[in-house]
Amino acid sequence: MAPSPEVEPTAPPAEAPDTADTTDADAGFRVSLSNFDGPFDLLLTLISKHEMDITEVSLSAVTNEFIAYLKELDEDEELDQASEFLVVAATLLDMKVAGLLPQGELVDAEAVALLEARDLLFARLLQYRAFKEVSAWFARCLQREDRRHVRAVRLDEKHRRKTPELVWSLTVDDFAALALLAFAPKEIPHVGLDHLHAPLVSIREQAAIVVTLLRGAESVSFRELVAGVREPGIVVARFISVLELYRHAALSFEQLEPLGELTLRWAADSWSDETLATLGADYDR
Amino acid sequence: MTDDRTETDDRTATDDRTETGDRTASRVDDVGQASPLTERIEAILLIIDEPIGLVALAAAVGSPVPAVRQAIETLVEDYDGRGRGPRRGFELREVGGGWRLYVRDDHDDLVAEFVGGQAPARLSQAALETLAVIAYKQPVTRSQVASIRAVNVDSVVRTLLARGLITELFADSETGAINYGTTDALLQHLGINSLDELPPISPLLDDGADGFDEGTIR
Amino acid sequence: MTDDRTETDDRTATDDRTETGDRTASRVDDVGQASPLTERIEAILLIIDEPIGLVALAAAVGSPVPAVRQAIETLVEDYDGRGRGPRRGFELREVGGGWRLYVRDDHDDLVAEFVGGQAPARLSQAALETLAVIAYKQPVTRSQVASIRAVNVDSVVRTLLARGLITELFADSETGAINYGTTDALLQHLGINSLDELPPISPLLDDGADGFDEGTIR
Numbered sequence: 001m002a003p004s005p006e007v008e009p010t011a012p013p014a015e016a017p018d019t020a021d022t023t024d025a026d027a028g029f030r031v032s033l034s035n036f037d038g039p040f041d042l043l044l045t046l047i048s049k050h051e052m053d054i055t056e057v058s059l060s061a062v063t064n065e066f067i068a069y070l071k072e073l074d075e076d077e078e079l080d081q082a083s084e085f086l087v088v089a090a091t092l093l094d095m096k097v098a099g100l101l102p103q104g105e106l107v108d109a110e111a112v113a114l115l116e117a118r119d120l121l122f123a124r125l126l127q128y129r130a131f132k133e134v135s136a137w138f139a140r141c142l143q144r145e146d147r148r149h150v151r152a153v154r155l156d157e158k159h160r161r162k163t164p165e166l167v168w169s170l171t172v173d174d175f176a177a178l179a180l181l182a183f184a185p186k187e188i189p190h191v192g193l194d195h196l197h198a199p200l201v202s203i204r205e206q207a208a209i210v211v212t213l214l215r216g217a218e219s220v221s222f223r224e225l226v227a228g229v230r231e232p233g234i235v236v237a238r239f240i241s242v243l244e245l246y247r248h249a250a251l252s253f254e255q256l257e258p259l260g261e262l263t264l265r266w267a268a269d270s271w272s273d274e275t276l277a278t279l280g281a282d283y284d285r
Numbered sequence: 286m287t288d289d290r291t292e293t294d295d296r297t298a299t300d301d302r303t304e305t306g307d308r309t310a311s312r313v314d315d316v317g318q319a320s321p322l323t324e325r326i327e328a329i330l331l332i333i334d335e336p337i338g339l340v341a342l343a344a345a346v347g348s349p350v351p352a353v354r355q356a357i358e359t360l361v362e363d364y365d366g367r368g369r370g371p372r373r374g375f376e377l378r379e380v381g382g383g384w385r386l387y388v389r390d391d392h393d394d395l396v397a398e399f400v401g402g403q404a405p406a407r408l409s410q411a412a413l414e415t416l417a418v419i420a421y422k423q424p425v426t427r428s429q430v431a432s433i434r435a436v437n438v439d440s441v442v443r444t445l446l447a448r449g450l451i452t453e454l455f456a457d458s459e460t461g462a463i464n465y466g467t468t469d470a471l472l473q474h475l476g477i478n479s480l481d482e483l484p485p486i487s488p489l490l491d492d493g494a495d496g497f498d499e500g501t502i503r
Numbered sequence: 504m505t506d507d508r509t510e511t512d513d514r515t516a517t518d519d520r521t522e523t524g525d526r527t528a529s530r531v532d533d534v535g536q537a538s539p540l541t542e543r544i545e546a547i548l549l550i551i552d553e554p555i556g557l558v559a560l561a562a563a564v565g566s567p568v569p570a571v572r573q574a575i576e577t578l579v580e581d582y583d584g585r586g587r588g589p590r591r592g593f594e595l596r597e598v599g600g601g602w603r604l605y606v607r608d609d610h611d612d613l614v615a616e617f618v619g620g621q622a623p624a625r626l627s628q629a630a631l632e633t634l635a636v637i638a639y640k641q642p643v644t645r646s647q648v649a650s651i652r653a654v655n656v657d658s659v660v661r662t663l664l665a666r667g668l669i670t671e672l673f674a675d676s677e678t679g680a681i682n683y684g685t686t687d688a689l690l691q692h693l694g695i696n697s698l699d700e701l702p703p704i705s706p707l708l709d710d711g712a713d714g715f716d717e718g719t720i721r
Contacts, residue, residue: 080410083436090436127433131421134486135413138420138475142408145476149388149396151375151549152334155618155665156605159332162615163622166666168692170631175693176702179635182652183704320592320609327592328610329617334661345617363588370581370588374545392546399547399563401679447646449655470655 029069029081031062040066040088059092088128201233207241207279214251214266222253222262244279322348322356323363336383336473357384381473408444415441416450420471421486424454424464450474540566540574541581554601575602622665633659634668638689638701642672642682668692 029040035056066085070078170178213220222242226235242264245251250268255261325346329337337345343353357377359368366372376389388396408416415438418430431438442465445451450471454464472478543564547555555563561571575595577586584590594607606614626634633656636648649656660683663669672684690696 076409083411086436124433130486131414131417131433134421134484135410135417137484138413138417139408141475141477142413145474147393147397148390148476149393149400149546149550151331151386151388153332153550153552155332158611159606159614159618160665162618163665164619164624166626166692167624169625170693172693172695172700173702175635175638176704178631179639179701180704182632182635183639321589324590324592324607325610325613328606328613329592331593331604331606332614332618335658345620346613368588370586371539372542374542374547375549386549388546388549389542392543395543395564396546396550400550443653446654447649447652449649449657468655470657 029066029085031065033058033061040085057092059089063089084132088125092125201231201237203237203241203244204276204279206234206237207244208276210238210241210245211250211266211271211276214245214264219263219265222264225264241279248275248279250275322346322352323360326353326356326360330377330384330386333385336379336381336385336469338383342384378476379478380476381469381471382478408448409441411436411438412441412444416445416467416471419445419451419465420467420480420483423466425466426457426460426462426464428462430465540564540570541578544571544574544578548595548602548604551603554598554603556601560602622662626662626666627659629654629656630659630662634663634685634689637663637669637683638685638698639704641684641698643684644675644678644680644682646680648683 030038031040040062066089070082073081210225213225222239225242226238229235229238242251242253246253248268250266250271251264252267253262253264255263325348326342329342329345339350339353339357342357343350346353348356361377362368363370364373364376372389374389374392375386377384378387380387411434415430415434418433419425422429422433427438427442430442442451446453449468451465452468454466456463467480472480477483543566544560547560547563557568557571557575560575561568564571566574579595580586581588582591582594592607592610593604595602596605598605629652633648633652636651637643640647640651645656645660648660660669664671666688667686668689669683670686672682674681685698690698693701695701
């Protein structure tokens with residue numbers, strides 16, 4: 001897709017790849033794909049404006065290019081750009097997953113939920129971009145003000161003597177106790193998630209269902225596997241259990257075309273239900 | 286020199302020529318005060334090491350706030366060379382919620398050379414973005430910031446706390462999560478007087494929202 | 504007064520500057536300088552702690568000593584109200600062979616009252632903890648203390664300095680960061696003769712040291 005002119009102004013950092021500095025971190029990173037060639041920022045703009053389909057972008061190719069690009073940067077830039085890239089790539093990946101999940105012709109509640117999830121991801125990306133853009137203003141102001149000199153002169157001895165006499169009541173042991181307190185590492189308190197009441201879905205339970213369904217039929221499509229399921233969490237859990245079962249070589253799958261039907265077959269030579277007990281242990285916390 | 290000169294001269298183009306008349310004038314709010322208001326304000330401005338707000342300044346010099354506001358305006362103009370005297374090498378700026386004397390920016394390079402020393406380390410891009418999120422979303426918890434930035438922000442928040450750019454505001458009564466906000470020191474570092482002076486960000490966000498009509502979603 | 508030396512009274516921004524040049528009778532010295540000598544001198548005077556000698560000042564502003572001496576005289580007269588503008592709340596005085604801005608004596612009471620109201624008789628918990636960190640970690644820079652305390656300590660350090668409990672030891676040769684240490688005044692308050700008499704708290708102290716990464720900002 002060719003960069004459309006009206007998109008250009010929304011991606012000012014893309015204009016000057018040679019003057020890249022740490023505040024315009026992605027100014028220098030260009031992506032060259034079969035269907036896109038231009039600054040990374042522009043790619044994001046196009047995707048967020050729906051002028052390009054996220055599912056058509058090869059994230060692995062983008063990532064490879066980015067790693068190559070990083071190698072030419074100095075350390076500071078590298079860290080900044082890498083962290084930023086991770087943020088954006090993670091969001092893109094989320095979008096892509098949402099884009100790839102089965103949606104199909106049936107416009108049911110589930111599909112709508114998926115669309116909503118996608119919207120949320122778009123919103124997140126756009127919000128992120130908004131803050132990134134405004135952070136350039138922060139950088140400019142901080143830099144400008146760094147150069148300023150303010151009067152910060154110690155009080156004259158004459159005036160200092162007028163301050164009230166210091167009242168001191170600590171013994172040397174009090175002082176040491178205070179030091180202990182002051183040196184105690186200050187953990188930034190952890191924010192618990194216990195107050196969230198999202199329904200928990202067990203991957204193990206869902207895997208058991210998947211195994212039962214697969215063993216009972218010659219082949220099952222993923223669509224069939226999640227037919228009638230209304231909870232997104234359960235769809236996700238079943239998808240993860242498919243991946244886990246694939247890792248255990250318990251099933252094979254084929255997909256004839258991108259976004260096409262995912263067909264699953266039971267392929268385990270030896271399967272014991274004990275495997276099931278440890279399945280998805282990575283996801284336990 | 287006599288002490289009965291006024292601190293504020295009602296300045297017009299012609300006042301420069303009637304300087305003596307001005308000087309003998311006396312103002313109501315200075316009744317009972319040994320010296321003019323602008324002088325007293327200058328005395329305080331010379332010794333403070335953080336911005337002083339109008340109310341605190343008024344209390345310090347023992348004059349009503351409106352008179353102090355007016356006197357400050359006079360001083361600003363004076364130092365800028367729009368009063369009777371020449372322009373000064375310093376200026377009076379309202380930054381971070383109060384007034385403070387700064388070297389005029391024309392002379393920043395000169396002073397920097399004289400002072401030497403190292404410019405403070407710059408904030409990383411990650412820190413800048415986190416700072417921006419906190420500035421616009423405050424009060425905001427770390428996990429809320431993290432969900433916008435889509436990365437863990439703990440160490441960056443620590444840095445910003447240590448720099449005094451943000452502060453812990455309060456703990457959420459239910460979850461105990463700490464809410465963060467920006468400090469007056471941040472305003473000083475940005476060279477602005479209040480959060481109202483942050484550039485509007487909603488257009489940027491609205492812009493994005495415009496793209497959300499269902500028709501464009503495949 | 505030299506006011507009548509200028510031909511015109513219609514003052515514009517540029518007129519002001521050339522006029523100041525006139526007063527210092529050092530037009531030539533200002534060739535190639537963006538702003539008049541008095542302004543440059545004022546910029547330096549605003550930020551110095553200690554009186555600055557004529558020669559050092561001349562070097563700082565890049566003008567010959569006689570011109571600087573003359574400009575200083577102009578400023579003294581200016582601030583005393585013998586120039587065109589009003590008298591200032593501060594004055595320029597030569598003390599111990601150097602020049603520095605001082606609050607005019609008339610305002611001493613005002614300043615004393617203000618300072619008295621600012622400085623509480625007791626140190627805050629934050630100040631005490633910071634003091635403890637400095638006592639055990641000295642020599643230590645402000646940013647090191649900040650990273651241990653996980654809060655900004657700038658104003659607290661100022662308080663401790665003003666109270667004479669800590670002092671600037673030396674500047675780091677590389678970063679220019681100032682290293683702080685405690686004073687004999689603290690030892691007296693604690694009733695000990697030397698720092699060796701501070702009770703050991705070493706196990707935790709080592710932990711604290713791990714948290715240091717001077718100069719890094721992320």
